[in-house]
Amino acid sequence: MVISGSVSGSIYAIGAIGVTLIFSIMRFAHFAHADMMTFGAFMVLLLTTLFPAAGASIGVPTAVLMLPLAMLLTAALAVGIDKTFTSRYAPMGSSRSCWSLDHWGSP
Numbered sequence: 001m002v003i004s005g006s007v008s009g010s011i012y013a014i015g016a017i018g019v020t021l022i023f024s025i026m027r028f029a030h031f032a033h034a035d036m037m038t039f040g041a042f043m044v045l046l047l048t049t050l051f052p053a054a055g056a057s058i059g060v061p062t063a064v065l066m067l068p069l070a071m072l073l074t075a076a077l078a079v080g081i082d083k084t085f086t087s088r089y090a091p092m093g094s095s096r097s098c099w100s101l102d103h104w105g106s107p
Helices: 002-026 033-050 062-087 096-104
Strands: none
Touching: 002 033, 033 062
């Protein structure tokens, strides 16, 4: 029970720290941070399912071995989303955060 609570609390803490950092840098709350966390967790699950014996060869759990690869895939997705939707369509001379709020609407 303690381990389960610690894992859940750690997940919430990582999400909260991420939202806080994004808000302090960009000056608006970007709540898609949870979507990126979910994508990363799904990538670990998918890679662990596809390669279940990869970790046994070196003596570590497979999910731990697949975590860095899932982090790279998640980072690539985030950069791809930024380059596709934000950088490309933002008007010249305006900040990305202002353009995002104007274009998609403020909460």
